[in-house]
Amino acid sequence: MGQPLRWGRRYLMVRPDHFRIDYVINPYMSTQDQPDPALTRRQWDALRQAIVDAGGSVEVLEQRPDSPDMVYAMNLGLATADGRAMLSHMRFEPRRHESLTAAEWFTGHGFALDRAGGDGVGPHFESGDAFVFGDSLVVGYGPRTEALALKHLATEWNLRVRGLRIAHEGMYHLDLPFCPVDSTHALVYPPAFDAASQAELAGIVPEPIVLTDDEAFAFSGNSVVVGETILMPACSPRLREILTGLGLRVVVLDLSEFHKGGGSARCLTNPLDFDLSGITVPGGDVILPA
Numbered sequence: 001m002g003q004p005l006r007w008g009r010r011y012l013m014v015r016p017d018h019f020r021i022d023y024v025i026n027p028y029m030s031t032q033d034q035p036d037p038a039l040t041r042r043q044w045d046a047l048r049q050a051i052v053d054a055g056g057s058v059e060v061l062e063q064r065p066d067s068p069d070m071v072y073a074m075n076l077g078l079a080t081a082d083g084r085a086m087l088s089h090m091r092f093e094p095r096r097h098e099s100l101t102a103a104e105w106f107t108g109h110g111f112a113l114d115r116a117g118g119d120g121v122g123p124h125f126e127s128g129d130a131f132v133f134g135d136s137l138v139v140g141y142g143p144r145t146e147a148l149a150l151k152h153l154a155t156e157w158n159l160r161v162r163g164l165r166i167a168h169e170g171m172y173h174l175d176l177p178f179c180p181v182d183s184t185h186a187l188v189y190p191p192a193f194d195a196a197s198q199a200e201l202a203g204i205v206p207e208p209i210v211l212t213d214d215e216a217f218a219f220s221g222n223s224v225v226v227g228e229t230i231l232m233p234a235c236s237p238r239l240r241e242i243l244t245g246l247g248l249r250v251v252v253l254d255l256s257e258f259h260k261g262g263g264s265a266r267c268l269t270n271p272l273d274f275d276l277s278g279i280t281v282p283g284g285d286v287i288l289p290a
């Protein structure tokens, strides 16, 4: 039986005042299928309230009118409990303005700001690809984050970084096929990764909860764990039995409007309290799949 996660109590969310599908950068997006603004807001309010009800706290950032994807706050940067933030360098140009506002927010809220590669034009890094789990920062790379960013994360923050190469266009961020649940369990969807990374994943997660295709594409892997509660966009009866068996309270939320942009509960919430104390190593270390 795992111990509760040591992070995931404090979140940043972006209020969806300008959420639209203006461009297509993942297989879920279509400019022909726009979110309904009122329903969007109700779903977002319910997610925020559910985090608070579970004992978490939420800080709210206003959305830039020029950045329709900014609602997916998970990608604004990797923030730590000891007050550091590694800003994302987005793969696609239409999301890059988000970083200007994110940088201001992190700095204004007492976070010391870093950029992977130092100058902000270094390798792409999107923080939806990074989670603290076990003895390392687990980072997905390929569709969005570049392998070189892992090297920078490791050396600049003295971290043990384990890379997983994503090889599935529908699973373009690590937070879609991978969700830490407690210290030993994580929801995983192995077909998201190439063969070497699937083998690596088996070594990273002592007690994997393997998602079916249907569960993974209902965004069940894009869930948020707040203490003993897991907030999920969908939960099959099978999954519910496993999760409640671990002592978790399962809360299912309808986040249909956000699925139109290719993201769900996790994408909408950026944990501000990652604990790096158990994953630091002098000089850093990057472990890549064979």
Ligand SMILES: NC(=[NH2+])NCCC[C@H](N)C(=O)O
Pocket (backbone or CB within 6 Å): 025, 026, 029, 069, 072, 074, 075, 095, 128, 173, 175, 176, 261, 262, 263, 264, 266, 267, 268
């Ligand atoms: N953390 C996430 N997976 N966020 C989803 C981001 C969705 C956004 N439309 C994009 O493709 O960039």
